Amino acid sequence: MASLEKDADGFYTPAESSTAPVVAPKVEEGNDAEPGNWGKRSRQFNLRGCHQQADPNSPLYSAKSFEALGLHQDLLKGIYDMGFSKPSKIQERAMPLLLSNPPTNMIGQSQSGTGKTAAFVLTMLSRIDYSINKPQALCLAPSRELARQIMSVVVAMGKFTQVQTEYAIKDHLPKGATRITAQVIVGTPGTMTDLMRRKVIDPSEVKVFVLDEADNMLDQDGLGDQTLRVKNMLPRTHPVQIILFSATFPDHVRAFASKFAPNANKIELQQNELSVDGIRQFYMDCKNEEHKYDILVSLYGLLTVGQSIIFCKHRQTADRISQRMTAEGHKVASLHGAKDAAERDAIIDGFREGKEKVLITTNVIARGIDILQVNMVVNYDLPLMNERDRGGDERPDIETYLHRIGRTGRFGRKGISINFVHDRKTWLQMEQIEKALGKKIIRIETNDFDEMEEKMKQALK
Numbered sequence: 001m002a003s004l005e006k007d008a009d010g011f012y013t014p015a016e017s018s019t020a021p022v023v024a025p026k027v028e029e030g031n032d033a034e035p036g037n038w039g040k041r042s043r044q045f046n047l048r049g050c051h052q053q054a055d056p057n058s059p060l061y062s063a064k065s066f067e068a069l070g071l072h073q074d075l076l077k078g079i080y081d082m083g084f085s086k087p088s089k090i091q092e093r094a095m096p097l098l099l100s101n102p103p104t105n106m107i108g109q110s111q112s113g114t115g116k117t118a119a120f121v122l123t124m125l126s127r128i129d130y131s132i133n134k135p136q137a138l139c140l141a142p143s144r145e146l147a148r149q150i151m152s153v154v155v156a157m158g159k160f161t162q163v164q165t166e167y168a169i170k171d172h173l174p175k176g177a178t179r180i181t182a183q184v185i186v187g188t189p190g191t192m193t194d195l196m197r198r199k200v201i202d203p204s205e206v207k208v209f210v211l212d213e214a215d216n217m218l219d220q221d222g223l224g225d226q227t228l229r230v231k232n233m234l235p236r237t238h239p240v241q242i243i244l245f246s247a248t249f250p251d252h253v254r255a256f257a258s259k260f261a262p263n264a265n266k267i268e269l270q271q272n273e274l275s276v277d278g279i280r281q282f283y284m285d286c287k288n289e290e291h292k293y294d295i296l297v298s299l300y301g302l303l304t305v306g307q308s309i310i311f312c313k314h315r316q317t318a319d320r321i322s323q324r325m326t327a328e329g330h331k332v333a334s335l336h337g338a339k340d341a342a343e344r345d346a347i348i349d350g351f352r353e354g355k356e357k358v359l360i361t362t363n364v365i366a367r368g369i370d371i372l373q374v375n376m377v378v379n380y381d382l383p384l385m386n387e388r389d390r391g392g393d394e395r396p397d398i399e400t401y402l403h404r405i406g407r408t409g410r411f412g413r414k415g416i417s418i419n420f421v422h423d424r425k426t427w428l429q430m431e432q433i434e435k436a437l438g439k440k441i442i443r444i445e446t447n448d449f450d451e452m453e454e455k456m457k458q459a460l461k
């Protein structure tokens, strides 16, 4: 990589006035699941996304080019190689703030599927000193699946740099590994804490600390403690830029987020801006639990037109449904946190490659997972607060709902979500979601398959 310029604060920043020509996008063939080839999928998709990028009201819109954001030439090459042509709104707004010096913390919010990952990955890749073989950027995500996906973006965007990367996820490093020299480390909070404690990660040169899905990572009832532990092990000899991104920042974590990332630049959404317009929301009134299963099976043909993710409350439900459907001759996979690391990796990779078109899962992959072919999400069970708090709270979990349905409708694509309700309680819970988001959830009859098919096809047009 051409050397970056070091400024007065010791940070490496992209040269402002590079004269090298911008590299034209080039098409690469191969397996989509390989990190270097993710751009291929984006490119296919950009054809659809680009008209929205010209609409000033869209979160995908930007008046600027990537060049105008002051990125290093080698990163521009990576961006164009991934098939991106223009920044999205969050990228345009956040990048100048993220790259300015002295570095300032950031709390950034933007709807699901609008390109937050690129904003923080480009910041990490812009801030590191490529001549130092020590960890300089740490990124935490709530699941191993998301950490692996973020890493694939780091690798793709950093393809024309000499960045070295390493995972901090369970069962990844060889036993007895003593020191990580990679500059960018992406992982989950538990393993990152463990590696730092054991001094396998030396944080003395860390300049950037990113929390993706930050509201979830800071939630005191969830991953908050572990994330705080990582932060407390960061060096105090120099400022570390703290970057928090999510599509949601509920009130109960906002104050803590501001304390965690003091004096941060903030990009925030209003409650009525949270849902993504391209996702059409439906519900089906099922008679009882067993009827939910029958309806899901009857939807199989529609679920497999593109790809679908079915969210259940419990791991056991996900396994049970998947076993039953498999026994009845349907091809589905199930994924949840009780499976071991290797199995989880194989399942999500298989789904990404399209080997299975239906994935039955829990909240473990409700956040962040980006698979463009997913055009349908089914809430087999609605997400409830008690899954987060274990406090017996039966209120719907609006944030998790938004993240779940946000697995479809990525970057301007069309998508469908279907909620199964089966009694008065679940119907009222769904009504609360509808009210909170100010978006109509349309009923689909469970006994009229032609109407069902027609409505869904229309929604995807």
Ligand SMILES: Nc1ncnc2c1ncn2[C@@H]1O[C@H](COP(=O)(O)OP(=O)(O)OP(=O)(O)O)[C@@H](O)[C@H]1O
Binding pocket: 042, 046, 049, 083, 084, 085, 086, 087, 088, 091, 110, 111, 112, 113, 114, 115, 116, 117, 118, 246, 247, 367, 368, 369, 370, 372, 406, 410, 411
């Ligand atoms: N400027 C761009 N041009 C074209 N495609 C883009 C651009 N930025 C991001 N994308 C693509 O848009 C998709 C969604 O991006 P990303 O996963 O970063 O969304 P997100 O905002 O992090 O969503 P979530 O809140 O669900 O985590 C990805 O497939 C990514 O490659």
